[in-house]
Amino acid sequence: MTTTSARRTTPEGAIGESPLRPDGIAKLKGEFEYAQDLHADSMLWGATVRSPHPHARILSVDVAPALAVGGVHAVMTAADVPGRATFGLEHPDQPVLASETVKYWGEPVAVVAAEDEPTARRAAAAVVVEYEILQPLVDTDEADTADEVFRRMTIRRGDQRAEGAVVVEGYYEVGMQDQAPLGTEAGLAVPDGAGGVDLYATSQFVHVDQEQVVASLGLHPNQVRSHPAGIGGAFGAREDVNLHIHLCMLALYTGLPVKMVYNRSESFTGHVHRHPARMWYRHHSDRDGTLVKVEARIVIDGGAYASTTSAVLANACYFAVGPYKCDSVTVDGVGVRTNNPPCGAMRGFGAVQVCFGYEAQMDKLALALEMDPLDIRRKNALATGDPMPTTGQIINTPLPTLEVIDSLQAMPILDLNLSENPVHLPGGTGLTTDAHHVRRGVAYALGIKNLGFSEGFDDYAQARVRLTPDGAVIETAAIEVGQGLVTVLAQIARSALGISAATVKHVDTSLIDSAGSTSASRQTQLSGGATLEAARQLRGQILDDYSGDDFDDVGVWRDGELVASFEEVATHNLSKTVTFRHPPTSAPDAEGQGVVHADFAVAGHRAVVDVDPELGLVKVLRVDTAQDVGKALHPESIRGQIEGGIMQGVGLAIMEEIVIDQGVIKNPNFTDYLLPTILDAPDVEALLIEKEGSWGPFGAKGVGEPPTISSTAAVAGAIRNATGKSIDRVPVRPQDIAFG
Amino acid sequence: MIVSFFVNGEKTTARITEPASLLDVLRDQLGLSGSKSACEQGECGSCSVMLDDVLVCSCLVMASDVEGSTVVTVEGIATRGLHPVQEAMHRAGAVQCGFCTPGFVVTAAALFDANPAPSRDEIKEALAGNICRCTGYGAIVRAFETLAEGNR
Numbered sequence: 031m032t033t034t035s036a037r038r039t040t041p042e043g044a045i046g047e048s049p050l051r052p053d054g055i056a057k058l059k060g061e062f063e064y065a066q067d068l069h070a071d072s073m074l075w076g077a078t079v080r081s082p083h084p085h086a087r088i089l090s091v092d093v094a095p096a097l098a099v100g101g102v103h104a105v106m107t108a109a110d111v112p113g114r115a116t117f118g119l120e121h122p123d124q125p126v127l128a129s130e131t132v133k134y135w136g137e138p139v140a141v142v143a144a145e146d147e148p149t150a151r152r153a154a155a156a157v158v159v160e161y162e163i164l165q166p167l168v169d170t171d172e173a174d175t176a177d178e179v180f181r182r183m184t185i186r187r188g189d190q191r192a193e194g195a196v197v198v199e200g201y202y203e204v205g206m207q208d209q210a211p212l213g214t215e216a217g218l219a220v221p222d223g224a225g226g227v228d229l230y231a232t233s234q235f236v237h238v239d240q241e242q243v244v245a246s247l248g249l250h251p252n253q254v255r256s257h258p259a260g261i262g263g264a265f266g267a268r269e270d271v272n273l274h275i276h277l278c279m280l281a282l283y284t285g286l287p288v289k290m291v292y293n294r295s296e297s298f299t300g301h302v303h304r305h306p307a308r309m310w311y312r313h314h315s316d317r318d319g320t321l322v323k324v325e326a327r328i329v330i331d332g333g334a335y336a337s338t339t340s341a342v343l344a345n346a347c348y349f350a351v352g353p354y355k356c357d358s359v360t361v362d363g364v365g366v367r368t369n370n371p372p373c374g375a376m377r378g379f380g381a382v383q384v385c386f387g388y389e390a391q392m393d394k395l396a397l398a399l400e401m402d403p404l405d406i407r408r409k410n411a412l413a414t415g416d417p418m419p420t421t422g423q424i425i426n427t428p429l430p431t432l433e434v435i436d437s438l439q440a441m442p443i444l445d446l447n448l449s450e451n452p453v454h455l456p457g458g459t460g461l462t463t464d465a466h467h468v469r470r471g472v473a474y475a476l477g478i479k480n481l482g483f484s485e486g487f488d489d490y491a492q493a494r495v496r497l498t499p500d501g502a503v504i505e506t507a508a509i510e511v512g513q514g515l516v517t518v519l520a521q522i523a524r525s526a527l528g529i530s531a532a533t534v535k536h537v538d539t540s541l542i543d544s545a546g547s548t549s550a551s552r553q554t555q556l557s558g559g560a561t562l563e564a565a566r567q568l569r570g571q572i573l574d575d576y577s578g579d580d581f582d583d584v585g586v587w588r589d590g591e592l593v594a595s596f597e598e599v600a601t602h603n604l605s606k607t608v609t610f611r612h613p614p615t616s617a618p619d620a621e622g623q624g625v626v627h628a629d630f631a632v633a634g635h636r637a638v639v640d641v642d643p644e645l646g647l648v649k650v651l652r653v654d655t656a657q658d659v660g661k662a663l664h665p666e667s668i669r670g671q672i673e674g675g676i677m678q679g680v681g682l683a684i685m686e687e688i689v690i691d692q693g694v695i696k697n698p699n700f701t702d703y704l705l706p707t708i709l710d711a712p713d714v715e716a717l718l719i720e721k722e723g724s725w726g727p728f729g730a731k732g733v734g735e736p737p738t739i740s741s742t743a744a745v746a747g748a749i750r751n752a753t754g755k756s757i758d759r760v761p762v763r764p765q766d767i768a769f770g
Numbered sequence: 771m772i773v774s775f776f777v778n779g780e781k782t783t784a785r786i787t788e789p790a791s792l793l794d795v796l797r798d799q800l801g802l803s804g805s806k807s808a809c810e811q812g813e814c815g816s817c818s819v820m821l822d823d824v825l826v827c828s829c830l831v832m833a834s835d836v837e838g839s840t841v842v843t844v845e846g847i848a849t850r851g852l853h854p855v856q857e858a859m860h861r862a863g864a865v866q867c868g869f870c871t872p873g874f875v876v877t878a879a880a881l882f883d884a885n886p887a888p889s890r891d892e893i894k895e896a897l898a899g900n901i902c903r904c905t906g907y908g909a910i911v912r913a914f915e916t917l918a919e920g921n922r
Contacts, residue, residue, distance in 0.1 A: 050860060057868030058856040058875055060804020060844035067803040147798075148788055212808045212816060212869035212903050262806070262869030263903050294809050453891070512867025512904045666863040666909075673906030674866065700813035700901070708897045711907040 041530040041583065045521045045728055048666035052516055052533060064260035065216035065232045066291050073218065074103055076273070076280050076290035077150035079140035079157045080299065081132035084168070084369040084693025086161035088130060091140060096153040101145035103284045105157060108139075110279065113248030117271050119238065119374070121180075124335040126246050126275050132161070133334035134371055135694045136299025143280040143288050166369035166693040170308060170329050173366035180332045180365040181340040183347040185420050185622030188358035194314025194322035198394040202311065202387040203759040205687035206331075207304035207678075209376050210705055213262015214297040215272050218289045219281035226253030227278045228538070232261055234268040234509050237544035246275045247282065254278070258536040264511035265678070266375030267301040269549055270337055298698035302337045302374030303688055305330040305365070307346065307383035313391045314358075319399050319406045323358035324391075324419065326350045328384065330373070332365045337374030339365040344485060345380030347622065348420050352388040353431045353478035353632045354410040356419040361622070369693045375549055377678060378738045381479040386760055389475040389743035393750065403474055408435050412478070412632075414723075422623045425630060428721035430658050431476065434634040437656035437717045438474060444715070446470075446638060446651055456640055456647035458709060463642040471641060471752025476634040477739030480627040481732040482552045486617045489552070489628070492543035493560035495523055495568050496605035499597060501531020502565065507538070508545035508557040513734055514667040515553050519561045521663055522727050526565035528581050529596070543609060551631065551732025554663065555725070560610035562727040567606040572599055612725055629724055633657040633736035635676070637712075637744035641752040646764025648684050648749055653741055654715040660724045660731030668733050672716045675737025681706045682738075683745035687761050775836045777802065778846025786833050793817045793828040796843060804844040804872045808901075815900030818873040819843045825880045827899075844872035847879050854917055855879050862913030866904035873900050878914060886921040893918070 043049035056062040093105040108115065108129035115129070116122045128139050140157050144150035167173055217231025226249065233239050233256070240256035247254070261268065273290045280288040292300045307330045314323040328346050332339030343365035350361045376382075396403045411431040417424055448465060449455065457463030483489035494505040502523045510516045520532040545557045569581055576594045578586035585595040612628040638652040653676045662668055678686075685704040689696040697703045722729030742760055750757040755770040774783045777800060784795045796802040796819070805828055806816035812827040819828045820842040828841075847853045852860065855878040865871050874897065881888055881896040888896065893914045902910065 048863065051863070051865060053868070054860045054865045055852065055856075057865050057871050058852065058860055059848070060802075060872040060875075062868055063803075064806075064869065066807070067797075210903055212806070212814065212867065212901065214808070261867060262808070263867040265903070291807075294811075451891070453895075512869075514866070670863055670866055670905055670909055673908035674904045675906070677906030678903075699811060700809040701811055705814075705901050705903065707899075707901060708894050708907040708910065711911075714906070714908055 041524040044525040045663045068218040070287035073287035074143040075147040075150040076288050077142045077154040078138050079154045081137045084135040085164040085166040089160040092158040095156040099153040101149040102153045104143040114245040117242045121336040141276045170331050170366050173368050178367040183363035185361035192323045192358040195317050196315050199312045202309045204307040204383040206306040207682050207686050209265035209267035211263030214292040215300045216291040219277035220287040221281045228255045230257045230259040235547035239274050240539045242271050243278050255538045255540045257538040261511045265377045269375045272300045295698040302372045304376035305373040309387040311391045319409045321356040321410045324351045325360040328363040330365050333370045333372035335372045342380040346384045349381045350384045351419040353412040378735050381739050385477045385739050386743045423625045427629050428723045430719050430721045431632050434656045438634045456642040456649040468640045469752040471639050471748040473747025473751045474636050475740035475743035478632045481629040482612050484627045490611045491545040491556035491560045492609045494607040495564040499600045504534045505537045508553050509548040522561045523565045551734045558727040560608045564606040564608040631658050631731045631736050635741045635744035637748040639748040646767035650712040653712045656717040659718045661729040662718045671733050672737045676741045679738045679741025683742045773837050776840045790833045791829050792831040792833050795833040815873040818876040858913040858917040862909045864909040864913040870902045887918045
């Protein structure tokens with residue numbers, strides 16, 4: 031850099047561009063260090079003893095046979111948990127290790143540390159646990175009747191006696207979906223030699239992990255440092271603690287670093303899943319299609335422990351009507367406790383399940399009224415200034431529902447002739463489909479969801495922006511799970527500070543306050559907001575210090591003259607730390623009313639499918655979308671979120687389901703839990719709708735979840751359109767098409 | 771038993787004391803952690819390597835069977851800089867969490883080494899054994915279509 035360099039008005043890699051990922055090359059070369067790849071000298075390997083029963087009383091645990099295995103350093107049970115015996119993201123109701131009873135299949139009962147992984151697993155298998163098998167509670171109605179519930183939710187808005195001229199009813203079910211991140215749960219705990227511990231583990235929220243480790247280990251908060259580690263995908267699966275406390279217990283007990291990596295079948299029991307749901311809907315409308323009243327009853331199965339069931343249920347109820355105006359709303363929801371696998375956060379968080387229900391209802395209404403499916407949605411489209419149909423909250427950020435609908439309608443359905451190549455037919459490479467029998471279907475669906483945490487939660491993120499000779503360094507504990515936070519925070523800093531060099535540095539929980547969870551589509555808005563404000567303050571200080579009027583890669587300028595070089599400014603180790611909060615929210619009243627959300631995003635999808643009606647097979651050809659993004663900070667990453675989210679939505683629509691029999695997962699592996707491959711991927715045309723005015727940085731909204739919300743409903747609707755079958759359950763199974 | 775084989779051009783030996791896959795040996799004994807373990811049953815392709823010029827899931831290969839073989843892992847795909855398939859994925863935004871990425875790199879390198887200008891269908895067919903949970907495959911297809919176009 032010299033004083034003769036041309037001055038730039040916009041730094042390179044600023045917002046609105048799509049700079050390349052800073053971690054891309056390391057990931058492409060296999061050099062990026064994931065939690066699975068961590069290593070420490072003298073480290074031991076951990077393994078977990080799990081319940082083979084969904085519900086049983088523990089009569090005895092004999093660890094002696096495991097301790098007798100050569101190379102075993104420790105076997106720990108519930109009696110060895112030094113502090114709080116339970117943990118939980120919202121309510122600490124889950125035992126660190128089960129003591130009296132086990133309540134779900136795969137629940138941890140003991141943990142082992144040994145010199146290598148095979149030895150640890152052999153030792154875990156040698157622990158003898160005597161159980162008295164109990165009847166598992168697996169039926170949601172039975173649980174509801176027995177008042178085994180995590181939360182009940184009531185929404186009453188408007189005239190409860192209102193009735194419409196046209197009424198349609200439906201009953202809908204959503205199966206249990208797995209996040210199936212490619213990287214399983216993994217971590218390394220390293221004792222610090224002074225009674226404390228450093229934890230490096232898969233996570234979406236290191237500060238809340240740290241709090242839970244501190245409580246269950248009975249340590250002082252400054253004795254536990256949780257470090258962001260390399261993550262192989264998350265999608266909600268890493269919000270809850272799983273191996274974190276176990277690793278720290280084993281490390282402190284043995285005095286040695288301990289590593290643990292779940293295998294795939296363990297991973298299916300080691301994290302929470304998307305809640306299966308049952309929904310009863312009744313929609314009333316006028317003859318012109320105006321919604322008069324929506325009634326819904328929603329039951330979600332939380333499984334054995336609380337996790338985030340309360341919040342997921344609330345979301346399902348708050349978004350039970352969708353992005354539509356309606357003055358009379360009745361919603362009753364319940365999240366029940368059973369002996370099924372625990373459920374919690376997954377991309378879309380309650381909004382996905384109800385979207386399948388209400389969008390099927392909107393199509394039913396359109397059919398009953400002989401209206402175009404987009405016209406009925408347009409007629410009822412929710413907009414800025416309207417009250418939320420459920421909570422009554424006035425929407426005061428941009429909500430371009432109408433623009434989403436108009437954009438979807440304007441997007442041409444690209445010419446899709448039936449392929450000559452049988453590989454492209456529903457039977458795929460099985461070559462089983464008779465091309466003459468294939469039926470094509472098209473459907474639309476819209477979805478809405480909150481951004482950030484709701485119901486009065488103090489939702490904040492801290493970030494620090496430091497000026498170094500190498501450029502700006504953004505220090506944060508916000509987790510990068512693959513979505514591109516490391517790219518977008520740097521873009522925000524570049525734009526706000528005015529310089530081209532910016533990188534993100536992840537720091538542990540002792541060095542910075544919480545960034546909150548990488549969930550609820552919130553980090554771009556929250557950690558991005560903190561980064562923006564810190565960078566602005568830093569720029570302000572630099573200009574003040576040198577009485578300058580501009581700052582860029584060259585240095586500080588005043589009236590067109592360079593007054594201090596970048597190198598000079600960077601010697602002062604300037605930094606600003608900012609904690610950013612979104613507008614406050616509050617808990618709902620007894621009828622579910624109130625300002626419970628900070629912001630919303632709306633998206634719509636149009637699915638085009640080919641169906642083999644005899645074999646019940648589906649090929650999803652296209653899923654086109656329009657999405658409200660506020661301001662597109664990194665268009666290519668947004669497209670990546672959209673395509674990836676749609677693929678997970680398609681998975682839920684036609685193939686992905688955890689099959690449970692009496693509390694036992696029957697398909698805890700990638701051979702039997704079907705994930706979409708590249709041959710299942712639809713073509714996607716995506717339109718980003720930019721309407722600024724949100725409180726996110728530069729007006730940006732979170733973009734991660736909307737792609738999964740209505741894509742499932744659109745695909746299911748398209749199958750319904752192709753076949754005329756009711757399609758009241760996802761994933762749609764071949765028999766639902768062939769015999770439904 | 772002792773097994774000797776070549777990994778990324780270098781002769782190496784591994785001591786195998788119990789049933790282990792080639793993937794276990796690469797990751798745990800040889801420190802080559804680029805190949806990933808994600809499904810342990812050959813469904814996801816995250817552990818893809820070239821074994822005597824044949825693309826395999828290293829989780830399905832018994833380590834005891836590779837005596838005298840030549841193995842190329844993601845770490846050996848590019849002798850210097852980036853292989854064109856790596857460059858193409860980087861530029862197209864085809865990497866998110868990256869856990870599947872090494873498998874895609876090895877598989878795509880095998881495809882492009884055999885067929886420098888594959889069609890869209892050929893690209894999809896070649897990559898059908900690799901699961902990506904983040905991208906929805908769009909950027910991956912675009913990356914390799916662009917690379918193939920450039921090679922025509």
